[in-house]
Amino acid sequence: MNDEWCNEINNGAAIGLKIKRKLASKQSDFQLVEIFETEEFGNLMMLDGCTMVSSRENFLYHEMMSHPAMFSHANPKNVVIIGGGDCGTLREVLRHKGVETVHQIDIDKVVTDMAEEFFPELCESNSDPRAHIMFDDGIKYMAEAADNSIDIIIVDSTDPVGPGEGLFNHAFYKNCLRALRTDGIFVQQSESPLLHLPLLLDMRQAMLDVGFSALQHVNFPQMIYPSGWWSGTLAKKSGEFTGFRSDDAKALATDKALQYYNEDMHVASQALPNFVKRAFAEQK
Numbered sequence: 001m002n003d004e005w006c007n008e009i010n011n012g013a014a015i016g017l018k019i020k021r022k023l024a025s026k027q028s029d030f031q032l033v034e035i036f037e038t039e040e041f042g043n044l045m046m047l048d049g050c051t052m053v054s055s056r057e058n059f060l061y062h063e064m065m066s067h068p069a070m071f072s073h074a075n076p077k078n079v080v081i082i083g084g085g086d087c088g089t090l091r092e093v094l095r096h097k098g099v100e101t102v103h104q105i106d107i108d109k110v111v112t113d114m115a116e117e118f119f120p121e122l123c124e125s126n127s128d129p130r131a132h133i134m135f136d137d138g139i140k141y142m143a144e145a146a147d148n149s150i151d152i153i154i155v156d157s158t159d160p161v162g163p164g165e166g167l168f169n170h171a172f173y174k175n176c177l178r179a180l181r182t183d184g185i186f187v188q189q190s191e192s193p194l195l196h197l198p199l200l201l202d203m204r205q206a207m208l209d210v211g212f213s214a215l216q217h218v219n220f221p222q223m224i225y226p227s228g229w230w231s232g233t234l235a236k237k238s239g240e241f242t243g244f245r246s247d248d249a250k251a252l253a254t255d256k257a258l259q260y261y262n263e264d265m266h267v268a269s270q271a272l273p274n275f276v277k278r279a280f281a282e283q284k
Helices: 058-072 088-093 109-118 138-144 162-167 170-179 197-210 246-253 263-268 274-281
Strands: 005-010 013-027 032-038 043-047 050-054 078-083 101-106 131-135 150-156 180-189 214-221 229-236
Touching: 005 043, 005 050, 013 043, 013 050, 013 109, 032 109, 043 109, 050 058, 058 088, 058 150, 058 180, 058 214, 058 229, 058 246, 058 263, 078 088, 078 138, 088 101, 088 150, 101 109, 101 138, 109 131, 138 170, 150 170, 170 180, 170 197, 197 214, 197 229, 197 274, 246 263
Parallel strands: 078 101, 078 150, 101 131, 150 180
Antiparallel strands: 005 013, 013 032, 032 043, 043 050, 180 229, 214 229
16 A cells, blocks of 8 residues: 555455545444545445455446346345445345345444445445344354245355454354255355465355255456456255346346346356366366
8 A cells, every 4th residue: 555556465466546545544343444536446445455345346246246146046035145334235136126125234334334425326225125234243143043034145245354254164154054945045255266266165165065055156357356356156055056037137137227247147157267167076
C-alpha cells in the first residue's frame, strides 16, 4: 500500500488498483475495514488489506455465487447466506420471486454499515420484507439450525483466515448438510484454481467426506482477486446435478440489472481446464 496504489500480495503475485483517496477506515472487533475511491474501479472495500468488492466488477462474483445454485434447485424458498456483509449476494438471491425468506448472517456489522454508505447499489434489497439481516457467528447459526429446514446455503465469506477460517472445515460442512432439505444445495466461494488448487481440493474432499452426494465447480473472472480467476463449489445433499432451469435463467437474464449471468454462462462456467479436471478426477 502506498499513497497511489492499493496492492494485495498473494502467493508471489500482486493485484493493484490506482487510488484517488481513502474514503473511510474503521477497525471493527474482527478486522480493519477500509474504503477507497479508485481511478477506474469506483469504490473499493478492503478487509485487513485484502480486496473484497469494487463498484465496477462486483456483479461477476455476486451473480455467479447466487444464480447457478438457485437455478440448479427446482424451487428454492428458504435461503441462508453466511457472510455476505456487502449485501450483493442478498440482492441477487432476492431477484428470484419464489424465494420466501433469506437469512443473512455476517459476523461484522461494520462491513454492512460501510456497504450501505459507499455501495448503496448492493444494498438496495436490504429493506425487502423477505430479507432478515443478522450480525452473528455464522458457524454458531448453522450449528443451531433445524434439520431439513433450508433449500440453499450460500457461504459468501472472506478467505479461510481470520473470521472466515472456521467456514472451511468438516464440522461446519456437516452442520450445513444436516440443515439442508433433501434436495438442498450448498455453495461456497472456493478461491482461485490457479493459485489455491490444494485448498480447493481440500474443500471438495471435506464436502464429500461429510456426505454431500455430488459437487459442481463454477469458474468466473474476478479482476480484483488474486490471479483474476475465481470459483465457487456447489454441493448437493442427495442425488446428482442433472441440469438447471434454463428457461427461468434465460427469463431472468433479460433483466437489464444482470450484467454477467445468463443460461449460456451457466453452462460455460462449468468447463474445466485439463489441470483442474485431472486434479478432480484423482479425488474419486
